[in-house]
Amino acid sequence: MARTRGGPHRNLTRGYSDDLRLFGTPAAKIGLALMLAVLVLLPTVVHDDFWLSVLIYVGITAIGAIGLNLLTGYCGQISLGHAFFIGAGAYITARVGGDLDLPLPVWLLAAAVVGAVLGGLIGPFALRLRGNYLAIVTLGLIFIGEHIWRNFKDLTGGNSGTSVNAPVDIGVADIDQMVIAGETYSRNQGWFWLVWVLVGVVALLAKNLVRTRPGRALQAVRDRDQAAEVIGVRAGRYKIGAFVISSAVAAMAGALFGAYQRFVSPDEWNLLLSIQYIAIIIVGGLGTIFGSVLGAIFVGALPALIDRYSEYLPGVQTGVGGEGFISVFALNQAIFGLLIVLFLVLEPRGLAGIWLRIKAYFKAWPFSY
């Protein structure tokens, strides 16, 4: 009790160690507890397969977005090739998890390792190319990747795609059909818990990475790589390192995507997927871990909301021969595009920027003006 009265205010940062706190403030701790409670409770309240599956996709996307944010948001390397690594992870899972029938931790790890290796091969391009040039070269990665997926039939099943029959059980529990205390949980409920626990783990690891030395080095490279070199940061090594980590995380997201969907085809790893990830980290906020998750929720759940409630919107065509001038998909895409534009015009720092503003407002309350 003495500390609260006599000590410094809870939000005050006095030293370096305060700055490094993961969940320093009481508000952050309460927030964490709330999030945990939501994570555990939500699937027991929402049984609807549609919403659960939307949230599962959102979680998987959030993992991939954290990976991209490490590369783009923290290290400043623009990559349009994220979809390539996601695809690689999914195919590795099909072979390691599906054909060899190895358990979840093994295929998840295998995907991460392969992703890391591929990232290590692509990373060196970043040493030679900068900014927009790098962006367009990674765009090439998407198309070259698509060519590989279509022709490397032993791995990918070629154009026919491949089913992904990876076993999804972790030691005691089979995620596809969990039994806890006599109650059976559906596949989607199990997957929701699995995916969102992994989101938590990845977010925590990423947060730890960026608040320590490597993270500060990455940001120094992002802000001015030559200056970073001068003060002793090996910019080249960190650029490649960022590619390695980001693609390992992307491949894990791909592994989960494939295992959940049970089928993947080369058409899915296209430019649109990469752009979606970029939209997520921009809408969420570049260089924030929490923003990646917020962005994924926003970008993933909004189309689902529009889709679900489109029949109540005027002018939307819900079926063949129905009234209306715009289809649900078209409306979705248009709204998505408009939101990106509005967002960036009004708040270039993204959702996380809005969040920071709200936080700053209440931090100084009642003297916030």
Added chain:
Amino acid sequence: MTAFLQNCFAGLALGSTYALVALGFVVIYKSTGVINFAQGGLLALGAYLGYTFSNNLAIAFAVAIVLACVSAAVVGAAFERIVLRRMVGQPPFAVIMITIGLLFVLEPLITSIWGFDNKQVDNPWNIQTVGVGGLVLGVRDLWTIGLTAAVVIGFFAFFRYTSLGLAMRATAFDPEAALAQGISARRVYAVSWAIAAALAALAGITLAAGPGGLQPSISFIALAAFPAMILGGLDSPGGAVAGGLIIGLAEALTRGYQDQLFSWAGDNVSVIVPYLVMIVILLIRPYGLAGTKDVRRI
């Protein structure tokens, strides 16, 4: 030999389209520092407007082309005026994302108005051909090459000889110095968007007049023009034209000799040739064939 020349001709026609789109990229990049991802959307919009003018309003095809280019230019300039002007000074990444946002708005707009089915644009070229020696040359391809050549010459003349062109070059060179000389940066930005949109529309409508007709997926061609722009160097109009032609030729020749030479590389390897050529050239010259090297300061 005939087969080789025939493939080269196909490559030139394809390369001309790439060159037009890439030139549009470069104009915008030079004046505003933004890569415009909406170029494909503007291309499709121009093509569909041309279709409406030519088919629904029964305007002569030559006039329809001009009208489509002008309307696309207005859309491009309006977009710059309404949205992008607010983004001056923001990080380029955010601005690129805005152009992607525009693409996402344009596409459903186009499909809501014109639908998804294949449209046949009324035009005098159709599938007519002329024989030259042993070669069969499509009339549409000849026109595409000719129009592109004319537009490129006009483009360079505009920048070389008109005061607006000079103002645009000055702004691209040093925006603040240009502003100090009384050049309106706003006007320059709007004009460069208008030019880029008109170039895209021209590429779109010549493409749509071909044997394949017109459908929304026509916008994909802009993706293959990215390598053309990067290959030439982001800020070099001459490089964009050269890049477009190189990429077009490389793609057509690979396609022509797929069976004899490239069967080991899998089917349809020509689709990725633009990107492979681009990567190889960029590794040798990181700023493309004619791009300006950034001066990096600490």
Added chain:
Amino acid sequence: MLVRRRGKGVVAAVAAALLVAACGGAGGDGGSDSGQAGAPGKTAGFDGTTIRLGVLTPSTGSVAVIGLPLTAGNKVWFDQVNASGGIAGKYRVELAQEDTQYKPDVAVQQYNKIKGNVVAFTQLLGTPSTLAVLPQLRSDKVLAAPASLDGLWVREENLLPVGAPYQVQVINAVDHYLKEGGGSTSSKICAMVQDDVYGEAGLQGLNFAAERYKFSIANTQKFKINTENYTGQIGALAGAGCQMVFLTATPSDAAKIWGTAAQARFAPRWYGQSPSYTGALAKSAVAPYLQQAVLIVSEGTEWGDASVSGMRDMVARATQFAPQQPPDYYFAFGYNQARAMTAVLEKAVQQGNLSRDGILAASKALGTVGFDGLAGDYQYGAAETRNPPRSSTLFAVDPAKPFGLRTVKYNFTSDAAKAYEFKKSEM
């Protein structure tokens, strides 16, 4: 101190949450209260009076050209069923339609969205989408009617295909070319196929025919969908001296391919797989070339052919329930699909069980279903014993006809097509 107390709070919250969670399982959808051979009990998608069926189709995107008329065909058939009282004379049918955009992952999401509210899916369009949803159909024990003609579907018990598979179309086309089309086994027979599962089906048929009739395929070209320029492929086919080319494509690519061929003055005998064609082609600039060089292999008859009873009925019903519907053979496909599904539903009602298990059992108990000449009759039953129709109809392009197609040879079956064996996929 304070920090530790808070920590306990978190633990307590989580523990409480887990306690609540323990009562929220959603696994094991309790079966329906079906009375055997009585009235079917309420179940997912059936509330005692109305049967709901799912439709997963691209209503947007480049394949919407096929998805929209096909769904209209589904609708008109069920409108007609409802107008005459419904399934077994008393249960109305309602369709729940979702847009898949022809993307497998979207198809899976949409499947999850509506699977709890429907008894079965009367349309699942696209080979890739069908393959994507198939694992879930199996584990959920749901029946779906695929709107594609891949030979893989024949042996899948969770799928209810209609019509002669693509492989049969190709074999019959080759048979026609060799016997009546002026070709011989020494002719240069070539293939131009889309670079995906659908193209592979066409190629399988051609390879089978090559083995059977003892000719070799002179040249094979594969293309990526939405390619902008086909001069290379056309040049290669012309260079190989192809006299007959079998084309497996979708309409927008087929238009470009034929346009490029016309431009290159390359005119072999083209045979086109049924989804290569759409009515707009007959009105386009390439129509004269198509009239001269192209035959389309499909099934059924030309739109409005009064000599075929199924066509008479369909046109009458289309006029009644969907007067805006232009002639289209994808419409007929959707109509046939709905007819097969109706046969399953009738059987399930007769057996008194509309649950998922009941529907699957009914599809296995089904005998031969006839389509009145709109497609060959299909012999259903257990997946291993099913026998799809082996007949095809050849059409020529004729702008004067509705949908631009004129029958050249109606409903013929080659011996080679009869001999083709369908295998279960390892997927």
